[in-house]
Amino acid sequence: xxxxxxxxxxxxxxxxxxxxxxxxxxxxxxxxxxxxxxxxxxxxxxxxxxxxxxxxxxxxxxxxxxxxxxxxxxxxxxxxxxxxxxxxxxxxxxxxxxxxxxxxxxxxxxxxxxxxxxxxxxxxxxxxxxxxxxxxxxxxxxxxxxxxxxxxxxxxxxxxxxxxxxxxxxxxxxxxxxxxxxxxxxxxxxxxxxxxxxxxxxxxxxxxxxxxxxxxxxxxxxxxxxxxxxxxxxxxxxxxxxxxxxxxxxxxxxxxxxxxxxxxxxxxxxxxxxxxxxxxxxxxxxxxxxxxxxxxxxxxxxxxxxxxxxxxxxxxxxxxxxxxxxxxxxxxxxxxxxxxxxxxxxxxxxxxxxxxxxxxxxxxxxxxxxxxxxxxxxxxxxxxxxxxxxxxxxxxxxxxxxxxxxxx
Amino acid sequence: xxxxxxxxxxxxxxxxxxxxxxxxxxxxxxxxxxxxxxxxxxxxxxxxxxxxxxxxxxxxxxxxxxxxxxxxxxxxxxxxxxxxxxxxxxxxx
Numbered sequence: 001x002x003x004x005x006x007x008x009x010x011x012x013x014x015x016x017x018x019x020x021x022x023x024x025x026x027x028x029x030x031x032x033x034x035x036x037x038x039x040x041x042x043x044x045x046x047x048x049x050x051x052x053x054x055x056x057x058x059x060x061x062x063x064x065x066x067x068x069x070x071x072x073x074x075x076x077x078x079x080x081x082x083x084x085x086x087x088x089x090x091x092x093x094x095x096x097x098x099x100x101x102x103x104x105x106x107x108x109x110x111x112x113x114x115x116x117x118x119x120x121x122x123x124x125x126x127x128x129x130x131x132x133x134x135x136x137x138x139x140x141x142x143x144x145x146x147x148x149x150x151x152x153x154x155x156x157x158x159x160x161x162x163x164x165x166x167x168x169x170x171x172x173x174x175x176x177x178x179x180x181x182x183x184x185x186x187x188x189x190x191x192x193x194x195x196x197x198x199x200x201x202x203x204x205x206x207x208x209x210x211x212x213x214x215x216x217x218x219x220x221x222x223x224x225x226x227x228x229x230x231x232x233x234x235x236x237x238x239x240x241x242x243x244x245x246x247x248x249x250x251x252x253x254x255x256x257x258x259x260x261x262x263x264x265x266x267x268x269x270x271x272x273x274x275x276x277x278x279x280x281x282x283x284x285x286x287x288x289x290x291x292x293x294x295x296x297x298x299x300x301x302x303x304x305x306x307x308x309x310x311x312x313x314x315x316x317x318x319x320x321x322x323x324x325x326x327x328x329x330x331x332x333x334x335x336x337x338x339x340x341x342x343x344x345x346x347x348x349x350x351x352x353x354x355x356x357x358x359x360x361x362x363x364x365x366x367x368x369x370x371x372x373x374x375x376x377x378x379x380x381x382x383x384x385x386x387x388x389x390x391x392x393x394x395x396x397x398x399x400x401x402x403x404x405x406x407x408x
Numbered sequence: 409x410x411x412x413x414x415x416x417x418x419x420x421x422x423x424x425x426x427x428x429x430x431x432x433x434x435x436x437x438x439x440x441x442x443x444x445x446x447x448x449x450x451x452x453x454x455x456x457x458x459x460x461x462x463x464x465x466x467x468x469x470x471x472x473x474x475x476x477x478x479x480x481x482x483x484x485x486x487x488x489x490x491x492x493x494x495x496x497x498x499x500x501x
Contacts, residue, residue, distance in 0.1 A: 127464075130455055131448040131451035132448060
């Protein structure tokens with residue numbers, strides 16, 4: 001099988017419009033979580049916090065491309081442009097049929113879906129619907145808009161597995177390259193913040209609602225006072241490439257993707273399962289052909305839900321013990337859902353590049369049920385050769401990716 | 409509503425919905441070749457004109473013959489005149 005390397009990264013996150021802005025925000029210990037004005041009009045919505053991303057210079061996208069894009073597709077296009085420019089690929093590759101585009105999200109644009117229903121439902125009238133609403137609402141909106149905008153003619157796919165969407169997109173891209181079906185794939189996830197999205201978690205009591213007046217103190221991954229997740233938005237896109245292809249053009253290589261696995265829990269649609277998470281870790285390690293003790297850093301999913309964090313900590317404890325440092329980035333950017341896997345993998349690659357580990361923001365007192373793993377609560381200087389990034393989604397979907405820096 | 413009102417409101421649709429500069433909005437302009445609209449834009453043009461003028465034109469066969477901005481002005485003007493004569497007819501009845 002062919003080998004896969006990461007040669008380009010791009011992100012629009014709650015901390016800023018590109019990767020350097022995100023990293024400087026994390027390094028400053030900044031929280032992007034805000035009180036969401038106007039959300040209190042929704043009856044029953046308890047969580048009034050979110051981590052919005054700023055859409056900058058959207059008119060730089062020509063109208064004919066922009067008209068079919070909801071907010072998440074605009075984030076995705078901007079992050080993709082960054083990744084392509086970072087990778088320095090010849091633009092001819094985009095239209096060669098040998099480059100694909102796989103971008104996942106929980107669903108289509110929430111804002112556009114809401115607008116569609118607002119137009120259609122009051123008078124049961126379809127004649128008022130603009131032609132492009134459909135393209136903003138479909139599940140593959142970020143993938144197809146990004147591919148169309150860039151002229152990509154290879155595989156165009158959209159993974160849709162809620163919070164595991166981005167990692168599944170990267171994993172699917174990885175598989176295509178391993179099999180020799182594509183030379184490069186632009187892949188990742190995109191998501192947008194909307195009261196209907198936060199509301200879908202809120203009705204399940206999975207959101208944070210006790211910090212509405214002190215938003216920067218939530219979410220609190222692994223902390224004893226955690227009370228749920230906070231939704232965020234943005235997009236993280238990586239350019240992954242066949243190893244020899246990258247070598248030939250003398251590309252900068254961030255890391256090799258040496259392991260990937262995704263699996264279902266077969267247990268429950270919303271309750272995370274420690275055993276199933278641990279099984280996913282073991283399969284990913286097997287795919288990478290390494291032992292658990294070779295992993296230098298674990299970038300946790302850890303969204304700060306009571307149950308999810310407990311299960312993930314338990315699975316990490318069981319498979320990796322207490323030697324590998326663990327941190328979650330949700331405290332800085334909230335949970336960017338379908339984009340979280342790629343946004344947080346990109347931040348992890350920067351940690352790998354810089355030889356440091358960013359701590360879990362808002363982790364002040366480790367919850368007893370999350371003990372027994374090596375939590376990072378202050379910035380740690382450490383050489384990272386191998387890291388694992390985890391994502392766990394509603395629907396009982398698990399996904400993990402292992403990256404390695406030293407490539408022979 | 410005067411002919412000038414119709415021209416101005418139609419031009420507003422092109423500025424607001426299709427981001428076309430005012431200077432380009434001349435009656436002889438072909439909406440496809442000169443102003444860059446495509447099949448999706450035509451759907452949105454109909455929605456926007458219906459909204460702007462409070463009319464129902466989605467199933468009007470004359471839409472298929474529209475090529476220039478002037479054709480749209482004339483189409484709306486014709487609708488207005490038809491409406492006036494219809495109203496006059498109703499009054500006679």
